[in-house]
Amino acid sequence: MNLFEFCYGLIHWLVDLVNNIWYRLGDWLPWWFGDFFTAVGDFASSHGHIAVMAILLEVLIIIIIALINVLNFIWLDRKYMGRMFDFYGPYYVGYRIGGWLQNLADGMKLFVKEIITPAKADRIGFFLAPVIFVGSSFLALATIPLGRQFYVGTNADPLSTGVEASALIAFAFFAIAPFSILIAGWSSNNKYTLIGGMRSAAQMMSYEIPMLLTVASVFLLAGSFGFMDIVDAQHDIWFGIPLFLGLVTFIVCLAAEVEIQPFDLPEAEAELVEGWTTEYCGMRFGLFMMTSYLRGYIGGALATALFLGGWHGPGFLPDPIWFLIKAYIVFVLIEWARWSLPRVRVDQILNIGWKRLLPMAILNLMVAVLLKTAGWF
Amino acid sequence: MAEMWINMGPQHPMTHGLWNLRVKVDGETIVDAQPEVGYLHRGIEKLVEGRTYTQVIPITDRLCYGSSLTWSHLYCLTAENLMGVEVPPRAEYIRVAAIEMQRIASHLMWLAAYAADLGLMLGFIYTMRDREIFIDLLQAMSGSRLTYNYPRIGGVAHDVPPNFERDALRACSYMEKKLKEYEDLFDGSKVFMMRNVDVGLLKKEDAMNLGVTGPPLRASGVKYDLRKDMPYSIYPELNFEPATHPDGDCYARYKVRMDEMYTSCKLIRQAVQKMPKGKWRVVAPRNAPVGTGLGRVEDPRGEGVMYLVGDGSDRPYRLKIRSPIFVTVSAAPKMLIGYKLADVVAIMGGLDMCIGETDR
Numbered sequence: 001m002n003l004f005e006f007c008y009g010l011i012h013w014l015v016d017l018v019n020n021i022w023y024r025l026g027d028w029l030p031w032w033f034g035d036f037f038t039a040v041g042d043f044a045s046s047h048g049h050i051a052v053m054a055i056l057l058e059v060l061i062i063i064i065i066a067l068i069n070v071l072n073f074i075w076l077d078r079k080y081m082g083r084m085f086d087f088y089g090p091y092y093v094g095y096r097i098g099g100w101l102q103n104l105a106d107g108m109k110l111f112v113k114e115i116i117t118p119a120k121a122d123r124i125g126f127f128l129a130p131v132i133f134v135g136s137s138f139l140a141l142a143t144i145p146l147g148r149q150f151y152v153g154t155n156a157d158p159l160s161t162g163v164e165a166s167a168l169i170a171f172a173f174f175a176i177a178p179f180s181i182l183i184a185g186w187s188s189n190n191k192y193t194l195i196g197g198m199r200s201a202a203q204m205m206s207y208e209i210p211m212l213l214t215v216a217s218v219f220l221l222a223g224s225f226g227f228m229d230i231v232d233a234q235h236d237i238w239f240g241i242p243l244f245l246g247l248v249t250f251i252v253c254l255a256a257e258v259e260i261q262p263f264d265l266p267e268a269e270a271e272l273v274e275g276w277t278t279e280y281c282g283m284r285f286g287l288f289m290m291t292s293y294l295r296g297y298i299g300g301a302l303a304t305a306l307f308l309g310g311w312h313g314p315g316f317l318p319d320p321i322w323f324l325i326k327a328y329i330v331f332v333l334i335e336w337a338r339w340s341l342p343r344v345r346v347d348q349i350l351n352i353g354w355k356r357l358l359p360m361a362i363l364n365l366m367v368a369v370l371l372k373t374a375g376w377f
Numbered sequence: 378m379a380e381m382w383i384n385m386g387p388q389h390p391m392t393h394g395l396w397n398l399r400v401k402v403d404g405e406t407i408v409d410a411q412p413e414v415g416y417l418h419r420g421i422e423k424l425v426e427g428r429t430y431t432q433v434i435p436i437t438d439r440l441c442y443g444s445s446l447t448w449s450h451l452y453c454l455t456a457e458n459l460m461g462v463e464v465p466p467r468a469e470y471i472r473v474a475a476i477e478m479q480r481i482a483s484h485l486m487w488l489a490a491y492a493a494d495l496g497l498m499l500g501f502i503y504t505m506r507d508r509e510i511f512i513d514l515l516q517a518m519s520g521s522r523l524t525y526n527y528p529r530i531g532g533v534a535h536d537v538p539p540n541f542e543r544d545a546l547r548a549c550s551y552m553e554k555k556l557k558e559y560e561d562l563f564d565g566s567k568v569f570m571m572r573n574v575d576v577g578l579l580k581k582e583d584a585m586n587l588g589v590t591g592p593p594l595r596a597s598g599v600k601y602d603l604r605k606d607m608p609y610s611i612y613p614e615l616n617f618e619p620a621t622h623p624d625g626d627c628y629a630r631y632k633v634r635m636d637e638m639y640t641s642c643k644l645i646r647q648a649v650q651k652m653p654k655g656k657w658r659v660v661a662p663r664n665a666p667v668g669t670g671l672g673r674v675e676d677p678r679g680e681g682v683m684y685l686v687g688d689g690s691d692r693p694y695r696l697k698i699r700s701p702i703f704v705t706v707s708a709a710p711k712m713l714i715g716y717k718l719a720d721v722v723a724i725m726g727g728l729d730m731c732i733g734e735t736d737r
Contacts, residue, residue: 085498270391343572
C-alpha cells in the first residue's frame with residue numbers, strides 16, 4: 001500500500017461516513033433541496049474529488065513529517081553544538097525529553113512578537129521574500145520520496161515511479177531561495193541587507209554549477225531524472241561509493257546552498273549584523289529561521305536519495321526510517337563543519353567554487369561516464 | 378554598485394565596545410575608512426583629580442575590562458615614581474606574576490573575540506573556558522574576577538595565597554598544552570589561514586610612523602617591547618625573548634599574541650619560582666611631593682604611559698593617560714583600504730580594541 005492508496009482509502013472512508021448522514025439529511029428535505037444534497041454527495045464520493053483530496057492529504061502528511069523533523073534538527077543542532085562547546089544545550093523546557101520543547105517555546109516567542117516593516121522598505125518585496133523563500137523550499141520538499149511507497153503520488157500502483165523528473169524539479173525549486181534572499185536584501189532598504197543579498201547572488205554563481213554537475217553524474221548512472229529510479233538503481237551499490245568525489249563535492253555545495261557556517265556569507269553576523277535578515281523580526285524571521293533548517297533537512301534528503309542509497313538498508317526498519325537516519329547523518333556532518341570552521345570570504349567562495357569544486361565535479365562526471373561506458377551501471 | 382559609506386558602529390557586532398568605524402565600500406572593496414572614537418568617554422582623567430592617591434587605584438582598574446590589572450599596576454608605578462617609594466622585591470615578583478597572568482587572560486579574551494568574529498564559535502568557547510583558570514588564580518590573589526584593585530602604591534594589597542606556586546605552575550603547564558591545541562584548531566584550519574594570511578598588511582615604516590605599539594608593531598617586524606627595551610619592575614632579571622613576526626598581516630598579529638602567551642607562561646614560571654620571602658608592601662606617604670612621575674609599561678595592547686603631576690596635597694593635580702589603542706586605531710585606514718568588507722572584522726579584531734582605555 002503506498003501513501004496515495006492509504007490517503008485515498010482514508011478520504012474514501014471519511015466521505016462515506018459523512019455521506020451516510022448527508023443523504024439522510026437530504027431525505028428529510030423537500031425534493032429540490034434533496035436533489036442538490038444528492039448531487040453534492042455524489043460529487044464528494046466521485047473518484048476525482050477523492051483523488052484530489054488524497055493528494056492534498058499526502059502533501060499535508062509530508063509537510064507535517066518535515067516540520068517535526070525540522071524541530072528535531074534544531075534540537076539536534078543545539079544539543080550537538082552544546083556538547084561540542086562544553087555545555088548541555090537546551091535542557092529545562094521539556095527536560096524529560098532532553099529539552100526538545102525549547103524549539104516550540106522559541107517559536108511561540110517569535111509568534112507573539114510584533115511584525116515590523118521598516119518605514120522606507122519596499123513593502124511588496126519585503127512581504128514576498130519570506131513567501132517565496134518558504135514556498136519554494138516546501139515545493140522542493142514535496143518532490144522527495146521518503147520510501148518506496150512513501151511519496152506524493154497520484155496512483156495506487158505499487159511499482160509507480162512517481163513524478164518522472166522529480167529530482168530536476170527538486171533542484172529547480174531548491175535554487176529559487178537566493179532570489180528571495182536578494183529580494184529581501186534589496187527591499188529592506190538597509191546597507192547591510194543589500195550587501196547580504198548581493199553576496200547571496202554571488203555565492204549562487206559559485207556553487208550551483210558544480211552541484212548540478214555532480215547531480216548530472218548521478219542522473220547519468222541512474223539513467224533517469226526521477227528520485228524513484230535513482231534510488232532503485234542504488235539497490236546493489238550506493239552511488240556515493242563509485243562517485244565518492246561527487247558525494248564530497250555535493251555536500252560542500254550543499255553547505256553553501258543552505259548557507260551554513262563556512263559559507264554563510266549572506267548572513268555573516270560579524271560584519272553584516274545579521275545580513276539579509278537584519279530588518280526581519282517576529283514570525284517572519286522565525287519562518288526564515290525554520291526554513292533554513294528545513295533546507296538543511298532537504299539537503300540531507302537530497303544527498304541521501306542521490307548518493308547514499310535512499311531508503312535501502314537492512315530490512316528490520318521501515319523505509320522512511322532508514323531514509324531519515326541517513327539524512328540526519330548528513331545534517332550532523334554539515335553541522336560539525338559549521339561549528340568548527342571559520343567563515344570564508346566572498347571572493348574566496350568564488351575561488352573555492354570555480355577552482356576546486358568545478359574541476360572536482362567535472363572529474364566526477366568523467367568517472368560516471370567511464371562507469372557507464374564500461375557497462376557497470 | 379555605487380560607492381557608499383557604511384557605519385560599522387557604535388552598535389555593531391564587530392566593534393567590541395562602543396566606537397564607530399565608517400567604511401566607504403565599492404561593492405565589497407573598502408576604498409576609505411574613518412575610525413571614530415569617543416562614545417565611551419567617562420572623564421577618568423578628571424575624575425582622578427578629586428580623589429586621594431589610593432582611591433585612584435580602583436578607577437584605573439576600570440580603564441580596560443580586558444586587562445584591568447596592568448593599568449592599576451601602571452598607576453602604582455607612576456605614583457611610586459612620583460613619591461620615590463621603594464617597592465619590596467617580593468611585591469615586584471608578585472606583581473610580575475599577576476600582570477603576566479592578566480596578559481594571558483587578556484590575550485585569551487582577544488582570541489575568543491577574534492574567533493567569534495571570524496565565525497569560529499568553537500574557538501570562542503574554548504578560549505573563554507581556559508581564561509577562567511587565570512581569572513581564578515587572580516581571584517585567589519586579589520578577591521575579584523574582573524577589576525582586581527590589587528596593586529598598591531608601595532607593593533600589593535595581599536600576599537599570595539597558600540599553594541600559589543603549585544597552582545600557578547600547574548596553570549602554566551595546562552595553558553601550554555592548550556595553546557598547542559589552539560594552534561591545531563586555528564593554524565590547522567585552511568579557512569582560518571585563508572582569512573588571515575596577507576590580510577591587513579601594515580608595513581614596518583607605517584607602523585612606526587603612526588605610533589603603533591604592542592603586538593601589532595611587533596607583528597610588523599619591529600622588535601620593540603618595553604619589558605626588554607625599557608625594563609621596569611624585575612623584568613631585567615627574568616629570561617625571556619619578546620615575540621616578533623616579520624609579515625605584518627593579520628596572521629602575524631595572531632601569531633605574535635600566541636607566542637606572547639607562551640612567553641608569559643615562561644615569565645610566570647620564573648617569577649613564581651624566584652619569588653623571595655619578605656614584605657609585600659611598604660607604607661607609602663599620604664601626600665605626594667610637588668613634581669612629576671612617569672610610568673611606562675607594556676600593556677597587552679601596546680605601550681601604556683601615565684604621567685602624574687603632584688602638587689604637595691594628597692590628591693593628584695593631573696593624570697595623563699596614554700592609551701595604546703587610541704593611537705593604534707589611527708592606523709586602521711592604512712590597514713583596511715583595499716581589502717574586502719569581510720576583512721574588517723579580521724583586521725580590526727586583530728588590533729584587540731578596548732574602548733574603555735581608548736576613550737578613558
